Amino acid sequence: MxxxxxxxxxxxxxxxxxxxxxxxxxLVRAFxxxxxxxxxxxxxxxxxxxxxxxxxYFGIGAYAAAxxxxxxxxxWSTILLAAGLAIVAPALAGLVVGWLSFYPGSTPLYASVxxxxxxxxxTQMIFSGGTFSGSSSGLVGYEVFDLSIEAWFRIVGGVLLxxxxxxxxxxxxxxxxxxxxxxDNEMRCAYLGIDAPRVKILLTAALATIAGLAGFGYANxxxxxxxxxxxxxxxxxxxxxxxxxxxxxxxxxxxGTVLIDTASSYLSGDLPYVWQLIVGLVFIVVIVALPNGFTxxxxxxxxxxxxxRGRPRHLAxxxxxxxxxxxxxxxxxxxxxxxxxxxxxxVLQDITLSVVDGELVSLVGPNGAGKTxxxxxxxxxxxxxxxxxRVNGEDIQxxxxxxxxxxxxxRKFQTAAVFESxxxxxxxxxxxxxxxxxxxxxxxxxxxxxxxxxxVVETTGLVNVxxxxxxxxxxxxxxxxxxxxxxxxxxxxVLLDEPTAGLTSAERRRIGHILTELASxxxxxxILVEHDxxxxxxxxxxxxxxxxxxxxxxxxxxxxxxxxxxxxxxxGSSHD
Amino acid sequence: xxxxxxxxxxxxxxxxxxxxxxxxxxxxxxINFAHGAFLTVGGYAALVTTKFGVSxxxxxxxxxxxxxxxxxxxxxxxxxPLYARPLDAILATWGLGIVISQVITLWFGREVQxxxxxxxxxxxxxxxxxxxYRLTLLGVSVGLGxxxxxxxxxxxxxxxxxxxxxxxxxxxxxGIDTRRVRLLTFVIGCGLAALAGALITPLSSVDxxxxxxWLINAFMLVMVAGASFFSLALASLILGGAQVVxxxxxxxxxxxxxxxxxxxxxxxxxxxGFGRD
Numbered sequence: 001m002x003x004x005x006x007x008x009x010x011x012x013x014x015x016x017x018x019x020x021x022x023x024x025x026x027l028v029r030a031f032x033x034x035x036x037x038x039x040x041x042x043x044x045x046x047x048x049x050x051x052x053x054x055x056x057y058f059g060i061g062a063y064a065a066a067x068x069x070x071x072x073x074x075x076w077s078t079i080l081l082a083a084g085l086a087i088v089a090p091a092l093a094g095l096v097v098g099w100l101s102f103y104p105g106s107t108p109l110y111a112s113v114x115x116x117x118x119x120x121x122x123t124q125m126i127f128s129g130g131t132f133s134g135s136s137s138g139l140v141g142y143e144v145f146d147l148s149i150e151a152w153f154r155i156v157g158g159v160l161l162x163x164x165x166x167x168x169x170x171x172x173x174x175x176x177x178x179x180x181x182x183x184d185n186e187m188r189c190a191y192l193g194i195d196a197p198r199v200k201i202l203l204t205a206a207l208a209t210i211a212g213l214a215g216f217g218y219a220n221x222x223x224x225x226x227x228x229x230x231x232x233x234x235x236x237x238x239x240x241x242x243x244x245x246x247x248x249x250x251x252x253x254x255x256g257t258v259l260i261d262t263a264s265s266y267l268s269g270d271l272p273y274v275w276q277l278i279v280g281l282v283f284i285v286v287i288v289a290l291p292n293g294f295t296x297x298x299x300x301x302x303x304x305x306x307x308x309r310g311r312p313r314h315l316a317x318x319x320x321x322x323x324x325x326x327x328x329x330x331x332x333x334x335x336x337x338x339x340x341x342x343x344x345x346x347v348l349q350d351i352t353l354s355v356v357d358g359e360l361v362s363l364v365g366p367n368g369a370g371k372t373x374x375x376x377x378x379x380x381x382x383x384x385x386x387x388x389x390r391v392n393g394e395d396i397q398x399x400x401x402x403x404x405x406x407x408x409x410x411r412k413f414q415t416a417a418v419f420e421s422x423x424x425x426x427x428x429x430x431x432x433x434x435x436x437x438x439x440x441x442x443x444x445x446x447x448x449x450x451x452x453x454x455x456v457v458e459t460t461g462l463v464n465v466x467x468x469x470x471x472x473x474x475x476x477x478x479x480x481x482x483x484x485x486x487x488x489x490x491x492x493x494v495l496l497d498e499p500t501a502g503l504t505s506a507e508r509r510r511i512g513h514i515l516t517e518l519a520s521x522x523x524x525x526x527i528l529v530e531h532d533x534x535x536x537x538x539x540x541x542x543x544x545x546x547x548x549x550x551x552x553x554x555x556x557x558x559x560x561x562x563x564x565x566x567x568x569x570x571x572g573s574s575h576d
Numbered sequence: 577x578x579x580x581x582x583x584x585x586x587x588x589x590x591x592x593x594x595x596x597x598x599x600x601x602x603x604x605x606x607i608n609f610a611h612g613a614f615l616t617v618g619g620y621a622a623l624v625t626t627k628f629g630v631s632x633x634x635x636x637x638x639x640x641x642x643x644x645x646x647x648x649x650x651x652x653x654x655x656x657p658l659y660a661r662p663l664d665a666i667l668a669t670w671g672l673g674i675v676i677s678q679v680i681t682l683w684f685g686r687e688v689q690x691x692x693x694x695x696x697x698x699x700x701x702x703x704x705x706x707x708x709y710r711l712t713l714l715g716v717s718v719g720l721g722x723x724x725x726x727x728x729x730x731x732x733x734x735x736x737x738x739x740x741x742x743x744x745x746x747x748x749x750x751g752i753d754t755r756r757v758r759l760l761t762f763v764i765g766c767g768l769a770a771l772a773g774a775l776i777t778p779l780s781s782v783d784x785x786x787x788x789x790w791l792i793n794a795f796m797l798v799m800v801a802g803a804s805f806f807s808l809a810l811a812s813l814i815l816g817g818a819q820v821v822x823x824x825x826x827x828x829x830x831x832x833x834x835x836x837x838x839x840x841x842x843x844x845x846x847x848x849g850f851g852r853d
Contacts, residue, residue, distance in 0.1 A: 103844075112663065113796070113840060116792065117836040117840045118794070122829065122835065124829055129826060239667065273681045274678075277674075277678035277679065279674070280675040280678060281671075283667075283668075284654055284668050284671040288658065368779070
């Protein structure tokens with residue numbers, strides 16, 4: 001890593017001495033494009049947002065400079081003004097685009113639609129600006145910095161290296177892992193209290209400024225701006241560079257942009273259409289057969305040649321119990337008259353229930369009784385049709401899941417929802433994002449886990465596989481990991497939807513023990529959906545029977561489990 | 577009156593252009609970004625009929641056939657591996673669009689050319705004169721819409737296609753040849769795209785990138801329409817109408833982005849667009 005950075009820096013410093021002026025000038029432009037491609041990679045490769053819109057921010061930054069130098073003049077004050085505008089205008093545009101693109105429940109496709117619409121709107125605005133914006137012929141002949149082409153090469157090359165370094169630090173930081181977590185499972189993020197749309201909006205705005213600065217450099221270097229640099233065709237070219245180089249690798253997109261753009265400059269003179277044809281064909285082949293681009297291929301090849309296996313990155317994760325905060329607050333969950341219907345179908349009716357800390361309440365009932373729906377109504381304020389839910393005294397009204405989670409409520413899903421591409425430690429770290437702000441620069445090195453989560457991690461053997469990718473875990477450990485993640489949120493109330501489904505009986509006993517500990521020792525309020533009545537009898541302090549959307553029974557374990565009614569329901573002979 | 581005719585005929589053109597994309601998106605749930613290139617193929621099919629001096633009416637079947645044949649090749653080689661990766665399918669088909677337009681450039685040259693129109697002149701309608709071709713096109717688009725809506729929504733192929741989307745394994749278990757259904761659907765979509773390209777050539781010139789501006793509008797309309805022909809017609813009428821009104825009364829340049837902007841806002845407020853939830 002260090003050697004490649006040194007090598008790149010050396011190239012930037014000595015490049016102008018070796019290369020002729022034409023090549024240097026082509027490379028400067030390619031560097032500026034690469035800066036924009038870098039933002040595409042962070043958005044698409046790491047966060048999973050396929051964007052065609054980065055060209056528009058590039059164009060806005062370029063036009064900010066060209067417009068001010070053309071209409072206001074060129075001196076230090078206007079340079080500052082133009083640079084400021086090239087940062088602020090793309091950022092504002094990024095906020096608007098982000099706000100449009102990302103909201104709870106928005107689809108990746110919709111974000112791509114907006115990213116496609118945005119450059120079209122920007123180019124149409126340039127067209128409609130008449131002589132002010134130069135319309136279709138663009139702006140040319142404004143005064144720019146009087147710098148030699150070699151100086152440009154070193155400045156832009158240096159900025160690109162700095163940006164690449166910063167991006168490398170960022171994507172490997174805790175915040176960078178959060179982006180991957182959002183890509184992997186946005187819903188899990190929401191139920192961990194993370195406002196994923198907000199993170200994506202801010203990321204869009206921040207990356208817009210970088211693309212805007214690249215455009216500012218372009219306008220100054222080339223001395224000409226045209227509507228094409230803001231258009232969606234340029235936006236798709238950036239995506240092509242990133243895809244060919246290798247999405248999610250940073251190095252690949254940089255190399256891809258510089259190589260392809262340079263080659264285009266040389267070859268488009270001799271073989272104008274054939275060259276584009278080749279790029280198009282290679283692009284198709286890469287998307288179909290090599291979705292991660294050429295970088296992984298080359299690095300595998302490189303390792304095969306020099307005979308060195310890539311060492312798995314050693315993660316020195318320290319488990320650390322957090323500072324003891326006085327856990328004086330008591331947990332209360334109050335559900336009053338909750339109902340849920342889909343059209344005329346009533347799934348839940350008149351549910352009234354309250355649970356306090358130290359209780360382990362099992363929710364039982366046949367399939368379709370409304371158990372999971374009830375959990376959803378408790379954890380998402382927008383779900384129920386009527387009634388009130390109060391979490392620790394707060395009415396959850398129309399709150400989205402991430403806000404309900406912040407009130408101290410954790411929910412584990414029926415099928416283990418973990419962040420597949422993150423390591424176990426990183427999954428747990430992301431779960432603690434609410435309590436410890438993720439660092440923007442440093443990778444994960446210390447993992448703070450509250451008592452309960454730590455107990456799960458230690459008793460289920462997760463502690464030995466902290467640096468293994470979550471998708472490689474066996475089913476039982478995935479379930480345990482998700483439970484630990486929910487507990488890392490330090491909730492006062494925990495909802496668990498069949499946490500033992502598909503586990504072996506040994507694992508089941510272990511989880512059962514952990515759950516009783518949660519209630520009795522850690523004083524949580526635990527609500528559990530469970531089918532296995534023997535298991536329920538063993539661990540619960542109270543049992544609630546749900547049948548056809550209503551609460552039939554609510555009482556101590558022996559009373560309920562032994563009742564005739566419950567046997568009837570499970571035997572299917574109830575005729576009410 | 578002319579404004580009203582402009583609105584309905586523009587809606588007809590937009591509907592025709594978007595129909596192929598709708599078939600592919602509605603059934604296969606992927607977006608064919610080579611749609612613009614298929615429109616171009618149809619445009620050149622019309623040009624070929626002009627060059628050989630045969631009847632301009634032949635352009636329509638020729639376009640549909642060439643689009644369909646190309647569709648077979650494309651589905652086999654490019655689209656088939658990508659049904660499970662819809663975002664990648666957008667990219668690969670965009671690359672395909674580049675390839676097709678470069679091949680056309682190498683073959684026919686990059687200059688702007690004109691194909692002859694099967695119909696010309698104007699008709700008097702309610703005291704105004706109006707382009708006969710635009711009116712014919714409106715009729716053709718309604719006819720095509722009815723035929724293909726019937727095909728997709730009312731026949732065994734349509735039923736099988738929807739079954740494949742809902743549950744591919746189950747559909748296969750029921751004896752449906754899922755590969756063939758997908759292939760056929762894609763081919764129909766490509767054929768329709770090329771046919772639309774031939775239909776619009778009398779209104780616009782023919783050049784290797786003629787399809788791209790249409791692609792974006794068609795894409796936006798399909799996003800708003802979801803999967804039904806009826807909502808596509810509605811979307812074409814409303815968004816196309818807005819485009820005509822803005823172009824006429826404000827500025828043609830702003831008119832050019834009306835559909836895009838309108839569609840993005842509609843989808844933000846109502847993710848299902850004009851379709852049912």
